[in-house]
Amino acid sequence: MSPEDLEKTYQSLALNIDKIGEDNSELFLAKLVLLLAHESGNFEEVQQHINNAAASLSE
Amino acid sequence: MRPASRNKTESLYFDYPHFDAPQLAARNERQSTQVAIVGAGPIGMTAALALAREGISSVLFDAKSTFNDGSRAICIARPSYYILEQLGAIKPFLEKSLPWTTGRTFYRGRQILEFEMPDSADEKYRPMYNLQQQYIEAFLWQAVDASDLIETRWQSEVTGVADHEDDSVMLTVRDPAGEYDFCAEWVLACDGARSPMRKLRGKRLQGENFEGRYVIADIQMNHDYPTIRRALFDPDCRPGGTVLVHKQPENIWRIDYQLTDEESTEDALLEHTVRSSVAAVLKDLEFDGPWELEWWSVYTANTLALDDYRDGRVFFVGDSAHIVPIFGVRGLNNGLADAANIGWKLGWVLKGRAGTGLLDSYTPERRGATLEEFSNATKSARFMPPRTHGWKLMRDAALSLAVNNPFAGELANPRQMTAFTYSGSPAVAADDPAFASGPVTGAVLRDVKLRDGYISEALGHGFTALCFDPELAQSVKTQAGENDTLATVTLPASAQDKFSACKESLYLLRPDMHIAARWYKAQPQQVIDTYRKVTFYHEVDL
Numbered sequence: 213m214s215p216e217d218l219e220k221t222y223q224s225l226a227l228n229i230d231k232i233g234e235d236n237s238e239l240f241l242a243k244l245v246l247l248l249a250h251e252s253g254n255f256e257e258v259q260q261h262i263n264n265a266a267a268s269l270s271e
Numbered sequence: 272m273r274p275a276s277r278n279k280t281e282s283l284y285f286d287y288p289h290f291d292a293p294q295l296a297a298r299n300e301r302q303s304t305q306v307a308i309v310g311a312g313p314i315g316m317t318a319a320l321a322l323a324r325e326g327i328s329s330v331l332f333d334a335k336s337t338f339n340d341g342s343r344a345i346c347i348a349r350p351s352y353y354i355l356e357q358l359g360a361i362k363p364f365l366e367k368s369l370p371w372t373t374g375r376t377f378y379r380g381r382q383i384l385e386f387e388m389p390d391s392a393d394e395k396y397r398p399m400y401n402l403q404q405q406y407i408e409a410f411l412w413q414a415v416d417a418s419d420l421i422e423t424r425w426q427s428e429v430t431g432v433a434d435h436e437d438d439s440v441m442l443t444v445r446d447p448a449g450e451y452d453f454c455a456e457w458v459l460a461c462d463g464a465r466s467p468m469r470k471l472r473g474k475r476l477q478g479e480n481f482e483g484r485y486v487i488a489d490i491q492m493n494h495d496y497p498t499i500r501r502a503l504f505d506p507d508c509r510p511g512g513t514v515l516v517h518k519q520p521e522n523i524w525r526i527d528y529q530l531t532d533e534e535s536t537e538d539a540l541l542e543h544t545v546r547s548s549v550a551a552v553l554k555d556l557e558f559d560g561p562w563e564l565e566w567w568s569v570y571t572a573n574t575l576a577l578d579d580y581r582d583g584r585v586f587f588v589g590d591s592a593h594i595v596p597i598f599g600v601r602g603l604n605n606g607l608a609d610a611a612n613i614g615w616k617l618g619w620v621l622k623g624r625a626g627t628g629l630l631d632s633y634t635p636e637r638r639g640a641t642l643e644e645f646s647n648a649t650k651s652a653r654f655m656p657p658r659t660h661g662w663k664l665m666r667d668a669a670l671s672l673a674v675n676n677p678f679a680g681e682l683a684n685p686r687q688m689t690a691f692t693y694s695g696s697p698a699v700a701a702d703d704p705a706f707a708s709g710p711v712t713g714a715v716l717r718d719v720k721l722r723d724g725y726i727s728e729a730l731g732h733g734f735t736a737l738c739f740d741p742e743l744a745q746s747v748k749t750q751a752g753e754n755d756t757l758a759t760v761t762l763p764a765s766a767q768d769k770f771s772a773c774k775e776s777l778y779l780l781r782p783d784m785h786i787a788a789r790w791y792k793a794q795p796q797q798v799i800d801t802y803r804k805v806t807f808y809h810e811v812d813l
Contacts, residue, residue, distance in 0.1 A: 215681055222665055222682055229661030237664065268674040 321614020
């Protein structure tokens with residue numbers, strides 16, 4: 213993805229999280245991940261991304 | 272503010288001069304001028320120098336008896352150095368300031384990004400220079416003081432302004448000897464963010480005040496680190512907050528930190544609070560040597576601007592017209608560009624080289640630059656004060672990912688200051704679609720290194736037609752009238768690439784190096800006609 217599109221994606225996510233509200237933002241993001249995972253169709257790759265995203269959070 | 276142990280303007284490294292009020296006889300002798308400039312800060316002085324460059328005299332008024340206190344604006348961007356060069360003031364800036372190209376971003380103590388700002392051998396100046404504002408003012412003052420065309424009246428507060436007949440403005444000025452009237456054809460209000468002139472004219476800044484308060488503190492220390500801007504996100508010293516660190520000349524370091532909602536401004540400004548906050552930052556920077564506190568202040572991130580920068584014969588220039596968040600480094604830089612813009616335009620109108628219509632291009636061009644900064648503010652401010660849950664969550668996600676994924680670090684790369692493109696301004700023509708690329712109409716010239724020197728050094732004093740064919744250049748020169756201030760420069764064929772040009776192409780540059788028009792295949796008469804159109808030549812009283 214180009215830096216410009218990544219930038220737009222970032223903004224769109226921030227704006228949508230604010231629109232949906234704090235209470236539902238976790239649900240929104242989890243749904244989004246499932247959609248993207250389904251679209252990717254690659255179990256191994258999705259698993260890698262899950263580990264990558266979790267990495268710097270477990271101290 | 273300064274430590275209690277020192278006087279108000281007692282700096283560790285800078286001697287503030289004292290300027291006397293005007294001598295009574297001299298100030299009574301001169302009671303009018305073509306251009307009065309209110310405020311002798313960096314913007315007012317730049318405006319005066321820009322007018323002087325066009326041969327126009329001005330009188331500068333300032334209520335203070337010395338420069339503004341404290342380092343304030345410290346980042347001067349490349350486009351501003353071209354302005355200072357044009358005004359003949361660049362030398363001391365180059366000698367004193369610290370150039371930089373690199374920024375490093377840290378998240379919880381780990382570096383997640385190192386970015387380089389665009390730079391190349393074609394660039395005469397570096398992307399950014401750090402220099403304290405009092406030096407900026409002192410160096411501009413050297414040039415102002417040396418100019419026969421500029422009179423400065425210190426300790427002279429403008430307390431009233433009224434339109435006078437149809438062709439001038441009457442200022443009321445108060446100095447230690449009393450109050451007097453002073454008549455000017457035009458007034459430039461360069462009196463800063465709190466602009467008394469704006470209030471006197473009944474104008475209000477429009478826009479949003481967004482929450483986000485920052486303390487800026489300058490300290491002096493022998494810290495062995497290159498001139499690289501550091502941004503610390505979520506550091507130990509300020510969990511959840513952001514700290515910026517900049518190096519300045521004289522071993523001065525700028526520490527800039529965001530206040531949380533729980534911290535009151537009053538408390539944050541207390542000397543002992545500033546000292547302990549700074550000490551915590553230094554611990555994160557792993558600096559354990561001695562340091563001295565020099566100066567500190569607080570600011571709020573705002574996006575505010577006047578709807579119109581012109582009010583009759585009064586123009587608002589710099590912070591009096593707009594307030595932008597500090598981290599976009601556009602406050603001073605935009606102000607300098609405002610001053611240069613109105614300076615050449617008003618100079619040209621008063622010299623009879625351009626029609627008064629040219630003055631109406633000031634607001635769209637310069638307010639346009641401010642509005643662009645507002646739209647970028649979401650981006651540049653994003654990593655500073657996340658205002659909402661969504662932006663905060665996304666920021667945290669990007670920073671957290673960036674530790675192992677460099678692509679996410681790029682999201683923290685601040686867009687650097689580039690000059691605004693004046694497309695759609697009445698003082699530029701439409702762009703020629705025949706060009707495949709190259710700098711567009713309205714954009715500022717991108718400098719190119721030639722065999723001896725840079726293109727920017729070869730330009731004429733007024734408009735310049737950049738050609739690639741000496742015959743075309745000669746035809747333009749021959750067909751131009753004696754009142755056209757239009758020089759021609761022929762570039763070597765090797766420069767064509769940089770302009771996406773062919774031999775018959777021509778770029779028409781304004782005095783401020785913005786591109787007024789360009790033709791892939793130029794006709795000399797078209798060039799002359801366009802020059803006259805964008806200078807509103809038909810309105811000139813000859």
